[in-house]
Amino acid sequence: MTADLFTFPSATGAILADLGVAPGPVLRTAGLPEDLFRNAQVTLTAAQFYRVFTALEEATGDPALGATMARLMTAETFQTPLFAALCSPDLTHAAARIATYKRLAGPQKLTVTTGGDGLSVTTEMPPAPEPPAGLVAYELAFWVALARLGTRARVVPARATMPAPPAADGYRAYLGIPIEPGPSVTVTFTAHDARLPFLTVNAAMWQVFEADLRRRLADLDRVESTADRVRAALLELLPAGQGTAAHVARRLALSSRTLQRRLAREGTTFQAVLERTRLRLARHYLSRPEITVGEIAFLLGYDEPSSFYRAFHQWSGTTPQQARHLNGEAGRPTRSG
Numbered sequence: 553m554t555a556d557l558f559t560f561p562s563a564t565g566a567i568l569a570d571l572g573v574a575p576g577p578v579l580r581t582a583g584l585p586e587d588l589f590r591n592a593q594v595t596l597t598a599a600q601f602y603r604v605f606t607a608l609e610e611a612t613g614d615p616a617l618g619a620t621m622a623r624l625m626t627a628e629t630f631q632t633p634l635f636a637a638l639c640s641p642d643l644t645h646a647a648a649r650i651a652t653y654k655r656l657a658g659p660q661k662l663t664v665t666t667g668g669d670g671l672s673v674t675t676e677m678p679p680a681p682e683p684p685a686g687l688v689a690y691e692l693a694f695w696v697a698l699a700r701l702g703t704r705a706r707v708v709p710a711r712a713t714m715p716a717p718p719a720a721d722g723y724r725a726y727l728g729i730p731i732e733p734g735p736s737v738t739v740t741f742t743a744h745d746a747r748l749p750f751l752t753v754n755a756a757m758w759q760v761f762e763a764d765l766r767r768r769l770a771d772l773d774r775v776e777s778t779a780d781r782v783r784a785a786l787l788e789l790l791p792a793g794q795g796t797a798a799h800v801a802r803r804l805a806l807s808s809r810t811l812q813r814r815l816a817r818e819g820t821t822f823q824a825v826l827e828r829t830r831l832r833l834a835r836h837y838l839s840r841p842e843i844t845v846g847e848i849a850f851l852l853g854y855d856e857p858s859s860f861y862r863a864f865h866q867w868s869g870t871t872p873q874q875a876r877h878l879n880g881e882a883g884r885p886t887r888s889g
Contacts, residue, residue: 557595557596557597557658557659557805558595558596558597558598558600558601558657558658558659559593559594559595559656559657559658560589560593560594560595560596561657564589564594565589567621567624568589568608570624571608571612571620571621571624572612573608573611573612575588575589577611578604578607578608578611579604579607581603581607581610581611582600582603582604582606582607583600583603584596584600584603584604597805598659598678598680598681598683598805599681599805601658602681602683602684602687605617605684605686605687606684609684609686614722615686615718615719615720615722616686616689616718616720616721616722616723616725616726617686617690618686618687618688618689618690618691618692618693618718618723619689619690619693619720619722619723619725619726619727620722621690621693622690622693622694622696622697622726623697623726625694625697625701626701633649633650633653633654633656633657633765634650634657634698635761636649636653636757636758636761636762636765637649637650637698637702638698638701638702638750638752638754639750639752639753639754639755639757639758639761640702640750640753640758641749641750641753642702642746642747642748642749642750643671643695643698643699643702643703643707643741643745643746643747643748643750644666644671644746644747646698646702646750647662647664647671647673647695648664650662651663651664651673652769653765653768653769655769656765656768656769659677659678660675660676660677660678660691661675661676662674662675662676663676666746668743669740669743670710670740670741670742670743670744670745670746671740671741671743671745671746672738672739672740672741673695673738673739673740674736674737674738675688675691675692675737675738676736676737677691677737678806678807678810680807685714685716685717685718686718686720688714688715688737689714689717689718689723689731691737692709692712692714692723692727692731692737692739693723693726693727695709695739695741696708696709696726696727696728696739699741699745699748701752702750702751702752702753703745703748703749703750703751704751705748706728707741707745707748708727708728708729708745709727709728709729709739709740709741709745710729710740710741710742710745711729711732711738711739711740712727712729712730712731712732712738712739712740713731713732713733713734713735713736713737713738713739714731714733714734714736714737714738715733715734715735715736715737716733717730717731717732717733718731777818778811778814778815778817778818779815779818779820779825781804782800782804782811782815782822782825782826782829783825783828783829785800785803785804786800786825786826786829787829787833788803789803789853790829790830790833790851790852790853791850791851791853792853793853793855794853795826795852795853797811797812797822800822827863827867830852830853830863830867831864831867831868833851833852834848834852834860834864834867834872835875837851837852838872838875838876839876841876845857845860845861845872845873845876848860848872849861860872
């Protein structure tokens with residue numbers, strides 16, 4: 553699993569049953585295997601995840617599906633990071649814990665702000681593709697559901713905003729306030745409601761959950777580097793003439809900007825990884841005399857052999873033919889006396 557994938561909760565089947573929807577037709581509409589939810593753990597790219605939500609909206613015919621899902625939410629349908637949040641003393645502590653472990657569930661990012669005005673939680677979705685409006689509204693409704701589950705009180709947020717609020721009245725009915733147009737996906741609670749004690753608080757259970765969550769987060773941090781993932785993608789995409797940052801980003805379910813930003817954090821660039829990968833492949837292909845230089849240029853994604861010639865000379869200071877000749881000489885056995 554990587555941080556770029558959405559993870560479905562293990563109780564997805566129960567959630568769909570509560571909605572009165574069979575998983576097969578929904579997954580078929582989304583272009584995914586109908587038996588997908590039989591797997592122990594299901595991870596999807598952002599595009600796939602969004603298609604499932606859109607297909608679910610179509611299957612239910614519910615214009616306020618996000619609010620309905622929040623209303624039906626129970627502790628047993630949570631993923632571990634969210635269930636663990638119910639062990640918190642209050643919503644403020646729960647938000648901090650979820651912000652820490654949210655990426656175990658998907659690539660959303662949370663920013664939690666506390667102060668005299670209360671508690672604000674801002675959700676940042678992946679930059680591309682654009683998420684369904686109902687799914688974004690669910691991110692707001694989720695926090696209301698969590699507050700109500702923990703306190704067993706009808707907590708009403710002070711404010712909720714998102715760039716393009718859905719028109720369905722069901723969201724206002726559930727939240728208790730309208731979702732206002734705003735630049736960010738943010739829900740705000742009063743200081744009183746943010747500190748309202750959770751009746752589900754359980755410090756001992758939290759210690760059990762925290763150890764597992766820390767281990768899973770460490771496992772996530774040990775996944776291969778972005779540069780390694782780019783190299784692996786290029787090995788497949790270069791022969792098809794698709795060795796561009798846009799093609800690689802699409803293969804990795806990232807935006808081009810996010811890809812470049814992650815590579816920069818690792819001290820490299822897409823162009824640098826591309827050139828190193830091409831040079832390594834070029835040397836490998838040049839060691840095989842049955843592959844012509846023109847064919848090597850094609851396999852490396854160049855439109856013209858002359859482009860490969862120039863690039864190889866820039867990398868190595870020699871021409872492909874000279875490198876092949878030197879490689880052949882080095883591979884021949886020497887003759888003594």
